Amino acid sequence: MRIGFVSPHSDPLAEPGEPDSGGQCVYEERLSASLAEVGADEVRTYTRRWGGKEAHRGIAEGAEVLRLDTGSEGFLRKEDMAPELPGFIEEMWRRDGDWLGKTDLFHGHYWDGGAAALMASLRTGRPLVFTAHSLGREKRDRVPEDGTLNYALRIGNEHRIMGAADAIIALTEVEKGILERRYGVDPGKVAVVPGGVDTAIYRPTADPAEIRTRHGLAEDERLVFTTGRLDPRKGYDLFLQAIPEAARRLKAEGVHARFLLPGGGPELNALERQVRDRMEALIAEHDLQDRVVLFPHLNFDELVAHYTAADLYVLPSPYEPFGLVAVEAMACATPVLATQHGGPPEIVTPGTDGDLVDPTDPEGFARALAELLRDRRQLARMGENAQRKAREVFDWRAVAGKIREVYALVLENAPG
Missing domain, CATH: 3.40.50.2000 (Glycogen Phosphorylase B;)
Structure with a gap:
């Protein structure tokens, strides 16, 4: 054919x-x-x-x-x-x-x-x-x-x-x-x-400790990851607005987290610069410099290593037609918190391999983040379920x- x-x-x-x-x-x-x-x-x-x-x-x-x-x-x-x-x-x-x-x-x-x-x-x-x-x-x-x-x-x-x-x-x-x-x-x-997703190449790989050390994480600190191009439709501003309340809830239980978001490459076009400026303004406004890392573009091996090292992957788009990055993260045994609008509800099963949330609701977004991150054993179990689903369905x-x-x-x- x-x-x-x-x-x-x-x-x-x-x-x-x-x-x-x-x-x-x-x-x-x-x-x-x-x-x-x-x-x-x-x-x-x-x-x-x-x-x-x-x-x-x-x-x-x-x-x-x-x-x-x-x-x-x-x-x-x-x-x-x-x-x-x-x-x-x-x-x-x-x-x-x-x-x-x-x-x-x-x-x-x-x-x-x-x-x-x-x-x-x-x-x-x-x-x-x-x-x-x-x-x-x-x-x-x-x-x-x-x-x-x-x-x-x-x-x-x-x-x-x-x-x-x-x-x-x-x-x-x-x-x-x-x-x-x-x-x-x-x-x-x-x-x-x-x-x-190609489950032969999207799979747990490398040494998660190396990624965690690179970003200065303590042994028991949670690592939360999202990636994608700098585009206002990707919801990074919504994610950043939810982090302060999530961090407050976690701190009350003695849990700390570091959040990794994309920062773009060395040369940004006008739209990418606008998105980056908005992200930096929110980080400064909420005093998140010690909690949020804006990382540069990752090559494929580094991307898979970050999926593997993360405790949780977040897909914060207000609307996502499908959500391929969520499937990639799941194939690397990482649970996913994704938007409830569009395709992710047919990828993520709440309570089994992640959760779904309305990212335009900062309080609800923060609550879901904190609930998932407080229990590392639950995250590990969800990660195993996520990888199994990626292999069998996607x-x-x-x-x-x-x-x-x-x-x-x-x-x-x-x-x-």
């Missing part, structure tokens, strides 16, 4: 810390590699080239990335990608027309990838599969339009893509319900398949097998 992934803004091989790197990039990289492994498929991902990157790179045997030059240079926000899409499609065919002519189906990721994949589907008559990763109507409810987010354009295109798609892959049952309720999608063409081979079943059904029902 030949599968064309289309994802203009999201490069599967983006380096951690790059703009618009994150869970969607990881999803595309691991899914394409796992499809090639599970079904001996050929998967090519088409993304936009910028920053002097290589035009062609392999992901794994049978999976590769083609980076395409479009009408502009430099990084472009996904919100500004629409004018690039016609040129993007033309460059796909100029670069790889022979292979595209024999493609079995196109799988578009996010709305910009969905729009470009729809153009490719119309050009070839091949089926279209779509994964939204995030939905404009839901995001607009939680992050209002500020004149730069272009929700009207995004949502209009989401409706067009979903209407034309032969199948839609939702990451959660919650997302499937939103597609039916808010986009009018026939639930019969929606398959729910969660994101995955391993990428299982995820790829389910998505391949969706592809097979789409091809079976394709006209001609």
Whole structure:
């Protein structure tokens, strides 16, 4: 089977810390590699080239990335990608027309990838599969339009893509319900398949004591970790507002904790600098200098080492469509405190492998933090449960097998 992934803004091989790197990039990289492994498929991902990157790179045997030059240079926000899409499609065919002519189906990721994949589907008559990763109507409810987010354009295109798609892959049952309720999608063409994690590489590793020593933790001090790009939608300000009350509650019981949050790289863009400035202001306002560490970008080995060393991973986004980082942490035997809005309720089972909270409620957030952190034996038990669930439910081979079943059904029902 030949599968064309289309994802203009999201490069599967983006380096951690790059703009618009994150869970969607990881999803595309691991899914394409796992499809090639599970079904001996050929998967090519088409993304936009910028920053002097290589035009062609392999992901794994049978999976590769083609980076395409479009009408502009430099990084472009996904919100500004629409004018690039016609040129993007033309460059796909100029670069790889022979292979595209024999493609079995196109799988578009996010709305910009969905729009470009729809153009490719119309050009070839091949089926279209779509994964939204995030939905404009839901995001607009939680992050209002500020004149730069272009929700009207995004949502209009989401409706067009979903209407034309032969199948839609939702990451959660919650997302499937939103597609039916808010986009009018026939639930019969929606398959729910969660994101995955490579449990062979996301696993307890290295020496947790080294990480703890690096950050100056005492032997009995709790380590709380979160990671991700500097983006106002990630909820780091909400996390910082909950820490003072959580620390007060813990101190009353003789428990201390250190909180590790991302601080970005040496060069921040304007939006990242705004987020960093807000975080630093909250740290100063609440006198958290001795409790909060803003760490620089981590390479992969350091990321896994931090997952392993942490007593608790926190996902504080006001809304998270899925929450791949939560699954990564769980695979490293670390329990998770996550937002109750979006996909995390289908990942985290409260009281078993973590807890769920409304991060916009600072008191409730603080209470949940303190409750989890006060008992290290409970955290260890939850961590064991979390790792077991990651292996049994979220391993990428299982995820790829389910998505391949969706592809097979789409091809079976394709006209001609």
